[in-house]
Amino acid sequence: MRDHTLCPACGASNACTLANPATADQPCWCFTVNIDPAILEALPTELRNQACLCPRCAQVDAQLKADAGIIR
Numbered sequence: 001m002r003d004h005t006l007c008p009a010c011g012a013s014n015a016c017t018l019a020n021p022a023t024a025d026q027p028c029w030c031f032t033v034n035i036d037p038a039i040l041e042a043l044p045t046e047l048r049n050q051a052c053l054c055p056r057c058a059q060v061d062a063q064l065k066a067d068a069g070i071i072r
């Protein structure tokens, strides 16, 4: 079984809250960002919809930092 807590592109932790029972009731970072469809399409088919990308591979670091600045 594939490990849903690891990024399929680089193998780093994807920090998905839904993949971790301890944080599954919290909204994941991926709900608040827009991921370029081209990034998802660049993944091999067998890796798509299996596990979350990590924020770095999804290229949303800048969006997450911007959101944090607004909220906190």
Ligand SMILES: [Zn+2]
Binding pocket: 007, 008, 009, 010, 011, 012, 053, 054, 055, 056, 057, 058
């Ligand atoms: Zn990654």
